Amino acid sequence: MLKHPLPRLDKDLELRNLLLPYCRLNYGEIWKDEKSGHKIICGDCTNFSIVEKLFENKKAKLAIQDPPYNFIAFQTFSEEEFCNWSQLWIDNTYNFLDENASLYIWLGAEQKNFFQPLSGFIKLMSKTNFKSKSFITLRNQRGYGTQKNWMSIRQELFYFVKGNPVFNIEAEYTDIPKVLNGYYKIVNENITNNFQRSKSKFIRAGNVWIDIQQVFYRMEENVNGCYAQKPLKAIERIIKASSNEKDIVIDFFSHSGTTLLASEKLNRICYAMDIEPIYCEITIRRLENFRESHKTGWQNSNPFYKEISLDYRLKTYLKNKYKIEY
Numbered sequence: 001m002l003k004h005p006l007p008r009l010d011k012d013l014e015l016r017n018l019l020l021p022y023c024r025l026n027y028g029e030i031w032k033d034e035k036s037g038h039k040i041i042c043g044d045c046t047n048f049s050i051v052e053k054l055f056e057n058k059k060a061k062l063a064i065q066d067p068p069y070n071f072i073a074f075q076t077f078s079e080e081e082f083c084n085w086s087q088l089w090i091d092n093t094y095n096f097l098d099e100n101a102s103l104y105i106w107l108g109a110e111q112k113n114f115f116q117p118l119s120g121f122i123k124l125m126s127k128t129n130f131k132s133k134s135f136i137t138l139r140n141q142r143g144y145g146t147q148k149n150w151m152s153i154r155q156e157l158f159y160f161v162k163g164n165p166v167f168n169i170e171a172e173y174t175d176i177p178k179v180l181n182g183y184y185k186i187v188n189e190n191i192t193n194n195f196q197r198s199k200s201k202f203i204r205a206g207n208v209w210i211d212i213q214q215v216f217y218r219m220e221e222n223v224n225g226c227y228a229q230k231p232l233k234a235i236e237r238i239i240k241a242s243s244n245e246k247d248i249v250i251d252f253f254s255h256s257g258t259t260l261l262a263s264e265k266l267n268r269i270c271y272a273m274d275i276e277p278i279y280c281e282i283t284i285r286r287l288e289n290f291r292e293s294h295k296t297g298w299q300n301s302n303p304f305y306k307e308i309s310l311d312y313r314l315k316t317y318l319k320n321k322y323k324i325e326y
Helices: 011-022 049-053 069-076 077-093 117-125 233-243 258-265 277-293 305-311 313-320
Strands: 031-033 039-042 061-066 096-108 131-144 152-162 171-175 186-187 191-193 203-204 248-251 269-274
Touching: 011 277, 039 049, 039 233, 039 248, 039 277, 049 077, 049 269, 049 305, 061 077, 069 277, 077 096, 077 117, 117 152, 117 171, 233 258, 248 258, 258 277, 269 277
Parallel strands: 039 269, 061 096, 061 248, 248 269
Antiparallel strands: 031 039, 096 152, 131 152, 171 203, 186 191
16 A cells, blocks of 8 residues: 555646646746756647757657547547647657657557547558558556456557667567577578577567566556556667667657656656646656656655645645545
8 A cells, every 4th residue: 555645636636736836847948957968848749839949959869659548539539639639749759850760659549439549540640751660569467357348458559760760679678588499490401499590598579568567556666646657667678679878769748757767767868748747847856766766756655745745735635635644
């Protein structure tokens, strides 16, 4: 049980408003990290001038985008509206990527509504200048179950490229050892198996990732208050495979700050963005907390623990509504 949990901030606007005074960025403002060169802007990723302000004539080698597809596509927008909105940030992504760069997009599929927005989104991407490369499945260690359907334990990840970007194949090897012979092939008139031909003792992840634990409350990297956090190991794998050290990595939907944290660990420069000041602040605090404590999240606490402990209104609100004691 979490000692000091923070309820989902997207579902509690009153709590969000109580925390806003503790956020450093207002809309259009940029936080710059003097140590590693990371930057975070609070703004709308569909607004070209806001994105341009973040980049200052620089280009990125890798984009990792995790748009809020479940909330936007299935509760607020229709599939068509979601795709029209996506077209804007996809265009901005393309414009600020290097001529040889990679794009990864996390996207869900609504089982009860003809797997929206997958079909419309794929059609949208086919009309861009990006080239499709792979459709990756991340296997969740948990999922939402039902007695009348298959339990959903997958997350979809699209891989596109612009030009001919780097792909570091060594990043694809997992920590799962090879245990079976197989994949026989004749080489120099001799029958060989995959153990004899392979350069590694471990299996490759391929485009079905079964070795990554989905974030949940028992993991150190958990960021209380966020609702769409991706596993740090998954983002690290993407960054290792599709960028080199000192490259710029961009994330228009920073949320819990995982892309920036992974970039920090792997010696990349992250340009992050979020339209919500509170998620920009969480991103900044996650980096600061990592540098100070070497912890990747707040397993038994939350990013605003100190402020809540000293703020009577916040303490009273959490106690009355959620029975959380500080």
